[in-house]
Amino acid sequence: MKKTLYLYVKAFSDFGSMMDTIVLSSLILQLTNSPYWLSGLLLMGVAGGTASALLSGVLADRYNRRSLMxxxxxxxxxxxxxILVWPTPLVILxxxxxxxxxxxxxxxxxxxxxxxMFGEQRLVAVNSRIARYRSISMVLGFLCGGTFAVLLGYRWVLVLDALSFVISAVVLTGMKWEQSAQSSQSSTGGVRAEAEVKRESFGRNFVEAWGYLRxxxxxxxxxLVSLIDTFGSASHNLGFPLLAAFLDPDHQAFVYGSIWGIWGVGNVLMTTIMPRIPKLQERLVPFYLGCTVLMSAGFISTLSSHSLPPVLAFAFLTGIFDAGSVTANGMIVQSVENSIRGRVIGVSTFLGQFGFGLGFLVAPWLVDVVGLTQMVWVLHGIVIVTTLGAIVRYARTVRGRKAGRDLPA
Incomplete structure (x- = not known):
C-alpha cells in the first residue's frame, strides 16, 4: 500500500473532526442555552491535549508508534x-x-x-502536503458541518467522524514501513538508545528529554516562540467571530466562514510553494521565525480593518505566513534524533496546548477591558516582540557556534 495514500485518509479524518467540532458546539448550546457550557467544551479539548502530551511523547519513544496511532x-x-447513547452535556464534555x-x-x-514513514529527505514535501490537506479539511469541515447536521442530523455527522477514525486505523494496520530504530546520524547508537529508553523509568525519560533540550x-x-505564538493565537480565534458580527450582524456566519476560507486559500498557496523553495530544509529556523513575525502582523492587520475587502485581503496574506510558520515548526522538531523525537514533540505539543489554553483565558478579559482591536495588538504584539528577540538570539548563537553541532541553521 502506498504510504502517500494515508495522507488522504488523515485529511478525511481531519475533515470529520472539524465537522464534529461544529456539531458538538451547536448541540451543547441547544441542550444548555449557555455560553459557559460552550466555553467548557472548547477548554475540555485543550485540557485533554495538554494533560496527555508529555506522556504521549514518552510512549512514542518507548513503544511502537504505529500501534499508538x-x-x-x-x-x-x-x-x-x-454521545449517540448518552447525548447529555456532561457526557459531551x-x-x-x-x-x-x-x-x-x-x-x-x-x-x-x-x-x-516517508523518509527524512522528503520532510519538506510531505509536511507541506499534510498542512495543505489539513487546511482544506478545516475549511470544508467548517462549511459542511452545519449543513450536514441540518440535512442528516448530528448523529450521522458523529458516525461519519467515527468511521473516518476506523478507516485510518485499518489503513495504518495495512501499511508497512521501516520501523527499526535507526538514526540519520548513527544507526547502531539509535538502536541502543531506544532499548535504553524502554528500560528506564518514565521519570528518567522526562529528565533525559529536558537535558537534551537544555x-x-x-x-x-x-x-519558546511556539509557546508565545499559540498564546497569541487565542486572539484571532476569539476575534474572528466578533469581527464578523461587527462587519455584518445579519450574515455573521457567512462572513466568519469567508474569513477562514480565504485564510485557508493562503495556507494552500504557501504549502504548494514551500517544496519549491531551494534548500529550505537547511534554513528552517530563520524561515520559521520570519513567517511567525509576518503572520502576527497579518492577524493584527486583519482584525484592525473595518470593512470586508481589506479583512479578506489581509486574511489571505496571513494564511500564507501562518502555513509557513506552522509547517516549518513541525519540521524543526521532527529533525531531532529518532530515539528522543517523541519526547521532544510531546514537549512541543504540551507547550502549544498550554499556551493556547492560557491565551483563551486572557483574551476574553482583554476584550472587555480594552476592546477587540487592542486585544489583538497586545497578544500578537507580544508574539512579534518575542520572535524579534529570538531572531537576534538565533543570529548570535549561529555566529558563536561551530558548524554542525546543532540543528540545521
Missing amino acids: IWSDVLRAVTLLL AVRFVNGLLNSSFQVGFQSEIPR GNSILLIVM
Whole structure:
C-alpha cells in the first residue's frame, strides 16, 4: 500500500473532526442555552491535549508508534459514539476531554514517525502536503458541518467522524514501513538508545528529554516562540467571530466562514510553494521565525480593518505566513534524533496546548477591558516582540557556534 495514500485518509479524518467540532458546539448550546457550557467544551479539548502530551511523547519513544496511532484512532471512534447513547452535556464534555487526550497521543505518534514513514529527505514535501490537506479539511469541515447536521442530523455527522477514525486505523494496520530504530546520524547508537529508553523509568525519560533540550539552544528558541505564538493565537480565534458580527450582524456566519476560507486559500498557496523553495530544509529556523513575525502582523492587520475587502485581503496574506510558520515548526522538531523525537514533540505539543489554553483565558478579559482591536495588538504584539528577540538570539548563537553541532541553521 502506498504510504502517500494515508495522507488522504488523515485529511478525511481531519475533515470529520472539524465537522464534529461544529456539531458538538451547536448541540451543547441547544441542550444548555449557555455560553459557559460552550466555553467548557472548547477548554475540555485543550485540557485533554495538554494533560496527555508529555506522556504521549514518552510512549512514542518507548513503544511502537504505529500501534499508538492505531489504538488512538480506535478509541476516538468508540468514545465519540458514546454521545449517540448518552447525548447529555456532561457526557459531551467528558468525550471532548478524552478525545483531547487521544488526539494528542495520535498527533505525537504521527509527527514522530513521519521521518521514518516517508523518509527524512522528503520532510519538506510531505509536511507541506499534510498542512495543505489539513487546511482544506478545516475549511470544508467548517462549511459542511452545519449543513450536514441540518440535512442528516448530528448523529450521522458523529458516525461519519467515527468511521473516518476506523478507516485510518485499518489503513495504518495495512501499511508497512521501516520501523527499526535507526538514526540519520548513527544507526547502531539509535538502536541502543531506544532499548535504553524502554528500560528506564518514565521519570528518567522526562529528565533525559529536558537535558537534551537544555543542550540545544536553537530548539529551545523555537519552542519558546511556539509557546508565545499559540498564546497569541487565542486572539484571532476569539476575534474572528466578533469581527464578523461587527462587519455584518445579519450574515455573521457567512462572513466568519469567508474569513477562514480565504485564510485557508493562503495556507494552500504557501504549502504548494514551500517544496519549491531551494534548500529550505537547511534554513528552517530563520524561515520559521520570519513567517511567525509576518503572520502576527497579518492577524493584527486583519482584525484592525473595518470593512470586508481589506479583512479578506489581509486574511489571505496571513494564511500564507501562518502555513509557513506552522509547517516549518513541525519540521524543526521532527529533525531531532529518532530515539528522543517523541519526547521532544510531546514537549512541543504540551507547550502549544498550554499556551493556547492560557491565551483563551486572557483574551476574553482583554476584550472587555480594552476592546477587540487592542486585544489583538497586545497578544500578537507580544508574539512579534518575542520572535524579534529570538531572531537576534538565533543570529548570535549561529555566529558563536561551530558548524554542525546543532540543528540545521
